[in-house]
Structures are given as C-alpha cells and as structure tokens.
Amino acid sequence: SSTHKIISVVFVIFCSLSTTLTAVMQIDDLAEVDYSLSSLPAVFRPFIDLDLKGVVFPAGNYTDSPYVAASFTIPDQSDSMLYLAFSEYFFQTSSFAYYTAGAFNMTIAEETCSYFNINTEIFGSIIPEVAKYSVTPYPVMLKLMSTEIPIISLQQDSFTLEIQGSVEVLAVLPDSTTQSLFTLNIAANTSISLNIFDKKLMGSLCLNR
Incomplete structure (x- = not known):
C-alpha cells in the first residue's frame, strides 16, 4: 500500500542518517559496546532487517579490533515478533576487550x-x-x-x-x-x-x- 511505502521511505531516511552516528553503550566499568547501524536496513512487508556493528571495546579506549567480522544470515522464520543473532565476532571482540582491560x-x-x-x-x-x-x-x-x-x-x-x-x-x-x-x-x-x-x-x- 502507499502508506506502507511512505513509512518505509521515512524509516530508511532516518536510518541512513543514523549510520553516520556512533551509538555506544557502557556494559560495565571495563567495557563498552558500539551498536551503530553497519548498513542501511532492509525493509520488507513482513519484516525489517537491521545490521548492527556489535563491537565491544575497553571502556574509554575505542581501539581497533584484531578480528574481521564475517557476514551471516538468520534462518527464515516468522513465528516470533523479534529475532536476535550474535555473531562470533561479537564474542571475539568481547574477549579482546575484557582481556585488554585485565578482567x-x-x-x-x-x-x-x-x-x-x-x-x-x-x-x-x-x-x-x-x-x-x-x-x-x-x-x-x-x-x-x-x-x-x-x-x-x-x-x-x-x-x-x-x-x-x-x-x-x-x-x-x-x-x-x-x-x-x-x-x-x-x-x-x-x-x-x-x-x-x-x-x-x-x-x-x-x-x-
């Protein structure tokens, strides 16, 4: 419908602006996570795909991770309202951050x-x-x-x-x-x-x- 298309366009414009911003949240005293959008969202009629960075780094020290993020896909399911998937890269950067912080x-x-x-x-x-x-x-x-x-x-x-x-x-x-x-x-x-x-x-x- 036209309403669906308008909402989709507005949402994509909003997210495209959001990709230029850094969204960082402190996990604890030792680590923070960057969950900024890594790409524009994919908008479909039944669902929306959002790709977030999910990079964990030592608190107050945004250092480059020694790991490379690999792309992955979530199985095509529609039984639940929300699906979350964490890549191996997320856990690797978490390990690196806490190791660097001496945890x-x-x-x-x-x-x-x-x-x-x-x-x-x-x-x-x-x-x-x-x-x-x-x-x-x-x-x-x-x-x-x-x-x-x-x-x-x-x-x-x-x-x-x-x-x-x-x-x-x-x-x-x-x-x-x-x-x-x-x-x-x-x-x-x-x-x-x-x-x-x-x-x-x-x-x-x-x-x-």
Whole structure:
C-alpha cells in the first residue's frame, strides 16, 4: 500500500542518517559496546532487517579490533515478533576487550586461602622444592593471569572457550612481604551447550582438556 511505502521511505531516511552516528553503550566499568547501524536496513512487508556493528571495546579506549567480522544470515522464520543473532565476532571482540582491560587477571587473597587451609605445607607435600624452602608453614596467595586472549568459537548447538594462563603461588611472610614459590602454566578447552528447558535457557559445561 502507499502508506506502507511512505513509512518505509521515512524509516530508511532516518536510518541512513543514523549510520553516520556512533551509538555506544557502557556494559560495565571495563567495557563498552558500539551498536551503530553497519548498513542501511532492509525493509520488507513482513519484516525489517537491521545490521548492527556489535563491537565491544575497553571502556574509554575505542581501539581497533584484531578480528574481521564475517557476514551471516538468520534462518527464515516468522513465528516470533523479534529475532536476535550474535555473531562470533561479537564474542571475539568481547574477549579482546575484557582481556585488554585485565578482567581475566585476579588475586586470591591470603584470607581466602587460609579459609580453605591452603598454605605452603600443602604445596610442600606435592613439590619437594617448596618444602625445602619453607620449613615453617606460611599462608599463601594466588595470582591468576590470562596469558593470551581467550578464544571463543561458535558451533551449531554450542560454543567452545579456550583459555591459556598461569597461576603464581606466593608465600606471605611474617613481615607481610611475599615470596614467589612457583608458577604453573595452564591451558583449558571448555565446551558449553545451550538448551531451552521449561521455557528457561539452560547451559551445560564440559571440560575437554
């Protein structure tokens, strides 16, 4: 109808102006997302297609992503009012942003380790060198660090997460200084499957290695 055509033209003009603007929303203290239109919308009688950038970057630091966005399509369905699809690029830039912001680095404090009775004596029973260094049991603290950007890959019904990092174990001495005991390099590959059960989105986790 003529009304439909007029609405479509006005909508396209509005969106064409919007493509020149940057739409940024802060996710949290560490990251922001650019959800600007990446192209003009495709207007059809039964539906409208909107392509958004979906680039996540460190808060206050809009840096170029090392990844390249690949085009994809949503299956042709019309049972619901709204369909949302997130590309692998969105998750890759999210991983890059949080890695750059240091979100994957953390310290497990002495108090937490002491609560679980983790001290140099426990590590000394496993690693003889630690036992030789620390005759008297000392409390410890752990420093966890991601050494590379976590890799997220999407599959048909699941996605995998590959993480490489290190764990440094430090003894907390009586004068409150710390002494590094050893560093353990770790690599993990995890698969996460998503299913809808009783109208709820459920996830199952499987550690591959």
